[in-house]
Amino acid sequence: xxxxxxxxxxxxxxxxxxxxxxxxxxxxxxxxxxxxxxxxxxxxxxxxxxxxxxxxxxxxxxxxxxxxxxxxxxxxxxxxxxxxxxxxxxxxxxxxxxxxxxxxxxxxxxxxxxxxxxxxxxxxxxxxxxxxxxxxxxxxxxxxxxxxxxxxxxxxxxxxxxxxxxxxxxxxxxxxxxxxxxxxxxxxxxxxxxxxxxxxxxxxxxxxxxxxxxxxxxxxxxxxxxxxxxxxxxxxxxxxxxxxxxxxxxxxxxxxxxxxxxxxxxxxxxxxxxxxxxxxxxxxxxxxxxxxxxxxxxxxxxxxxxxxxxxxxxxxxxxxxxxxxxxxxxxxxxxxxxxxxxxxxxxxxxxxxxxxxx
Numbered sequence: 001x002x003x004x005x006x007x008x009x010x011x012x013x014x015x016x017x018x019x020x021x022x023x024x025x026x027x028x029x030x031x032x033x034x035x036x037x038x039x040x041x042x043x044x045x046x047x048x049x050x051x052x053x054x055x056x057x058x059x060x061x062x063x064x065x066x067x068x069x070x071x072x073x074x075x076x077x078x079x080x081x082x083x084x085x086x087x088x089x090x091x092x093x094x095x096x097x098x099x100x101x102x103x104x105x106x107x108x109x110x111x112x113x114x115x116x117x118x119x120x121x122x123x124x125x126x127x128x129x130x131x132x133x134x135x136x137x138x139x140x141x142x143x144x145x146x147x148x149x150x151x152x153x154x155x156x157x158x159x160x161x162x163x164x165x166x167x168x169x170x171x172x173x174x175x176x177x178x179x180x181x182x183x184x185x186x187x188x189x190x191x192x193x194x195x196x197x198x199x200x201x202x203x204x205x206x207x208x209x210x211x212x213x214x215x216x217x218x219x220x221x222x223x224x225x226x227x228x229x230x231x232x233x234x235x236x237x238x239x240x241x242x243x244x245x246x247x248x249x250x251x252x253x254x255x256x257x258x259x260x261x262x263x264x265x266x267x268x269x270x271x272x273x274x275x276x277x278x279x280x281x282x283x284x285x286x287x288x289x290x291x292x293x294x295x296x297x298x299x300x301x302x303x304x305x306x307x308x309x310x311x312x313x314x315x316x317x318x319x320x321x322x323x324x325x326x327x328x329x330x331x332x333x334x335x336x337x338x339x340x341x342x343x344x345x346x347x348x349x350x351x352x353x354x355x356x357x358x
Contacts, residue, residue: 073352077219078156080209081149082351083323084226087205088145089160090330090344091198095139097122097165098184098191099132108146110159117164117346122185131188134243138195138236145229152225158350168344169194171332176271189265192244196269199237200310201276201329204283204321206230211320234318241287241308244269280329283319285310324357331356 093103093116101123103116124135150157165184173182184194206226213219213226248261270286277284288307311318321329328335332343339356341348348354 075212075352077213077216077222078153079352080212080323081153081222081226082156082158083326083349083353084206084209084229085146085149085153085158086161086345086349086351087198087202087326087330088142088149088229090163091202092139092142092146093160093163094165094184094194094198095135095142098124098194099135099139104143104146104160108143108150110150110157112159112161114160114162114347116162117166119166119183119185122165124185124188124191127188134239135191138239141232141236145232148225148229152222161345161350162347164344164346168332168346169197171343172197172272172275173268175332176268176275178268178271189247192240192247193265193268193272195236195240196244197272197276199233199240200273200284200319201280201321201326202233203230203237203310204280204319205323205326206233207318207320208322208326212323230318237310238308241269241310244287245308276329279332279334280321280325283321283325285313323353327354327356 089104089109092108096103097116097118101121103118106112124131127135169182169184170180174180182190182193184190184197206229210223210226210230213223244266245261248263248266249259251262253260253262266287273284273286285307309316327333327339327349330344331339331341331348333339333356335358337356337358340354
């Protein structure tokens, strides 16, 4: 190659053409390689995003993590006593409001924020002194039961649930065929029918729960408490049943030889009894007027059977109901599982026994 005076090599036109062509080829190869690499990277990225690694078979969908099934609640002695406490809250609110116009104090409800639905006026009007004494005695007993159970349970005691003493009676009366506007606070006789709704249920509930308590020191203590209340509830049930019969006789149609008891409120009670039997597994004894030996001036032609005492007709022992049967009655719910409230407890009972099982 010729060299000029500056020492720089000079290329002929042909040599320069050859050099330029080789440079162009090298540049083209470099550009082609870079484009290929870019395309390969993009394809790999797409494959990763598609999750198939270039294959037409989709990746398996991960199985969802199963929701763990909660362990069943193991019921203990305090659960059964709290179930009874719910019933005592109901009875105490009913009798106290009928007697005084006011319900349980905040202390006696466990400072509950729940409500009690009642008519605008609840004090029973027109009571005689004797009738007032009956009412006040039972109201005091039920208040004492609430306090007794809360003391026995101590910190385990549940608070009072929401209670309905208005709409629930209307619904129960309608279902029993009495009418859709029954008010147990409207008169002495209506009050007796309202009380009849609760008392027999309380007796059967305590009897049914007694066999569920454990054979431990705590269980035996709770059993003694339940048995003590059961006895008093049985007295109440017999008292209400007797007063219903007595009122039917006191308002009877009389002639010189025959007394025809007023059937109205005894009939209401028996219709309630039939409804309870449907909801809560039977365990009912209907009411009839007293036989002649208790009413000397009644003709021997009038001889109904006595049924003041609600008991098994074979062995004359108290009926028993399971907690589930009691729930169906107080929730006014036909047989079926999963009922969480209704009737007298619109939002359910408090505690672990609050949902129907069958």
